Amino acid sequence: MSLMLPSESPSARSVVGVADDVFAALRGDAGRLPRATSVVLVVIDGLGAIGLRAHAGHARALTAQMSKRDVATSVFPSTTASALTSILTGAWPGEHGLMGYRVVDPDRGILVNQLTGWESEGLDPATWQMVPTVFERAAANGHGAFAVGLAAYAQSGFTRATLRGAVFSAEASAADRVLSAYTLAEQNPGSLVYCYLPEVDKAGHKHGMASAEWLAALEDVDAALAVRVPSGIGVLVTSDHGMIDVPERRQIVLDESHLDGIRHVGGEPRMIHAYLERPADAEAVIARWRSDLEGLADIASRDEAIAAGLFGPRIADAAAARVGDLLVIPRGNGAVYDGTAADQRGRGMVGQHGGLTPEERQVPLVGLGAFAR
Structure with missing residues (x-):
């Protein structure tokens, strides 16, 4: 066989462990994160650690809090359907079942899109994604569970598969989504709040990482995260995958x-x-x-x-x-x-993205607020 996984340090953190880390912080257990009154999990879709560091001047607020250790490894395939589901369930793709962008449904023999094809291709969000979400786990343990994203995603099949158990609210801008997440966390002690920022990923797909549009999207997200975090709130900023430009x-x-x-x-x-x-x-x-x-x-x-x-x-x-x-x-x-x-x-x-390169699989894992170093 010609394919081998890239060598990784045995101590390397994985995005699969994010769910357990935030639960430990809410319970006050000794772990990677300090105790927090509430936790906000921010996912900047498509922002790799290598790309972020290469453009640190356009993300000064975020990179100012980022040390060399503040990275994690995404899953394979390094694509949103697989990796974001792993973050939001604490499970590997082989466990939650979202094995890539498009796969065959073996029962019907048809190709299905696991990101955008849930309704049109007849996927059941309650069963196709096979494990409990971090929000279902939070609710079962007495914690509030909230998600803040774009209105267009509120009722999508992918949202219903990965945000099961969360109360969803919509905000148009990155800044408003972050502020809404912080407000929910402050007003609901002991809660887990998820905040989704897809702007960088969208700009990268359309224009590439070398574009003015991608840099503007990065600056916009960084400005959103530059605001003060309410006292006692722990914020963990990560990504599902990085990206490379394909000429x-x-x-x-x-x-x-x-x-x-x-x-x-x-x-x-x-x-x-x-x-x-x-x-x-x-x-x-x-x-x-x-x-x-x-x-x-x-x-x-x-x-x-x-x-x-x-x-x-x-x-x-x-x-x-x-x-x-x-x-x-x-x-x-x-x-x-x-x-x-x-x-x-x-x-x-x-x-x-989707492959095995460090640019695609190394992502930031940065603490703010009560989680800042």
Whole structure:
């Protein structure tokens, strides 16, 4: 097998542990975080630790509180559907079941989008996401549970799968979302409040991290987090994943000859789930793809990926059945596209994620307020 996980320190923190950290802080247990009256968990979608440090001048409030140790490792795939769910459940993708951006529903044999396709593709938020959320756990232990985000997300299937148990409120701007979260935490002692900031991710996808739009989004989020945290409130700022820019010359487009024997191409350009017409042919197809993409991408079978622990140390049978027969992970800043697909809009996306690079998987984990060092 040509695919191996990057080496990581045994002491490296994972976003999977964030849920347990905030619960310990609410209970006053000895742990990574000090005791707090209430906790606000802020997720800046798409902001990697490497990208943040490289643009520290545009995020002075946040980076002023960030030491070299204030980082965590995201899960694989390093994409919102998988990683944000891991933060909000404290479970690995192999446990909660969201194994990437698009996967096959094994019961129906159709490709489903785990971020935006819940309603149109018939996914049940109560069962497809297979573990309790951090908010359900909070409520069961007598803590208030709140979430602050954009109005457009209030009733989405992904929200109902990952924010189960939270009272949702909507605010339009990043600054208003942060202030609302702080107010909820202050007015409801002992509560857990989640605040979602997607602006950086959206700007990165559309314009890239080298753009004025991305820098403006980073500055806007940083300004929102520069306000005073109410006394006794612990704030933990993290992200689901980082991002890299994919130039047009690094787009790898697969034609019909490459896709012979492939029934569905799922995942996303930085981490493809490929599903075979005949799974019995997996060995031959994998050998062909390794030859076709030699030096450009790592290829692994489903069994190899699971054995390597890519989806976490444990994997439920239902989650394993959603994984592609083979996985394709581009090296460097490349991206792989299905050239025969009718919808090619994804090829205009500049900033991307999903793979194994440090830029995609290292995220900030910064304490403010009662959690400041």
